[in-house]
Amino acid sequence: MKPVSEVRGTMVPLPQADVDTDQIIPKQFLTRTERTGYGDFLFYDWATTSDGAPSSDFFTNDPNRTAANVLIAGRNFGCGSSREHAVWAIQDWGFDVVIAPSFGDIFRNNSVNVGLLTVELPEADVARLHDVAQDPNASIRVDLESQVVETGDFVFEFDIDPAVKERLLNGLDLIGLTMQEEQAISTFESRRPAWMAYS
Numbered sequence: 011m012k013p014v015s016e017v018r019g020t021m022v023p024l025p026q027a028d029v030d031t032d033q034i035i036p037k038q039f040l041t042r043t044e045r046t047g048y049g050d051f052l053f054y055d056w057a058t059t060s061d062g063a064p065s066s067d068f069f070t071n072d073p074n075r076t077a078a079n080v081l082i083a084g085r086n087f088g089c090g091s092s093r094e095h096a097v098w099a100i101q102d103w104g105f106d107v108v109i110a111p112s113f114g115d116i117f118r119n120n121s122v123n124v125g126l127l128t129v130e131l132p133e134a135d136v137a138r139l140h141d142v143a144q145d146p147n148a149s150i151r152v153d154l155e156s157q158v159v160e161t162g163d164f165v166f167e168f169d170i171d172p173a174v175k176e177r178l179l180n181g182l183d184l185i186g187l188t189m190q191e192e193q194a195i196s197t198f199e200s201r202r203p204a205w206m207a208y209s
Contacts, residue, residue: 011125013181017106017152019079021143021161022069029083030090031117035099045124048095049102070103074146082139083110088117094124101126107152109159111136122174123183127154135166154178 039051057070064071069078081100087110088096097120100108108121109129121128129152131139142148142161150161154175159166176182 011123011181011183014106014125014127014154014178016154017079017127019106019150020075020077020146021080021082021139021148021150022075022078022105023082023140023143024069025082025084025137025140027084028086028089031088031093031096031114032090034088034096035093040093040095045098046102048099049104052099052103072146077104078146079104080107080109080150080152081105082136082143083108084136085111085133087113088121089114092116092120094120097121097124097126109136109139109152122177125178125181125183127152127178129159129168129170131159131166131168135164138164139166 033055034053035048035051036054039048039054042048052070053068057065057068059065069075087108096117101124105126107127107129109131111133112130113121113128118128139150139159139161142150142164148161150159152159154170157168157170157175159168
């Protein structure tokens with residue numbers, strides 16, 4: 011996966027609390043076997059009318075929001091099922107960062123595994139970001155190295171697990187993390203008795 015260091019761009023406000031993974035990517039779109047192509051169905055039930063037409067008042071159909079790469083969400087974002095597709099859909103649509111007061115644990119872990127940065131900030135700070143993000147042209151900078159979020163006159167510091175930070179900065183998914191120990195693994199394998207099974 012690509013390393014994450016600094017993200018600059020614009021924001022989309024989505025202040026709803028308890029947005030679950032079925033709302034992020036409904037179950038009927040989970041038949042694909044690839045990680046790509048889910049962005050078109052992000053928040054599908056909110057982005058379309060009852061007859062399947064694009065809803066004009068949702069951000070995925072707003073031409074002023076199509077370049078946004080930071081999602082400002084509500085508390086407990088990504089709760090619900092363990093589907094990785096929710097993270098894939100968010101990333102495939104174009105988001106590099108999701109900022110919220112809190113996240114579903116599995117969603118947060120899945121995000122790390124594909125290089126989507128999740129930033130937790132206090133509710134008051136997220137509320138300020140929601141206000142600023144009403145302007146589709148408002149810029150934002152998220153710096154993982156220094157652990158700050160900047161927009162306008164606001165500067166917010168955030169905490170992150172040091173191991174997660176290291177993985178994101180170096181673009182290490184679980185396979186990449188394992189491959190860092192390739193020499194040790196090869197040494198261990200070379201010392202295994204021939205009669206031992208490898209299954």
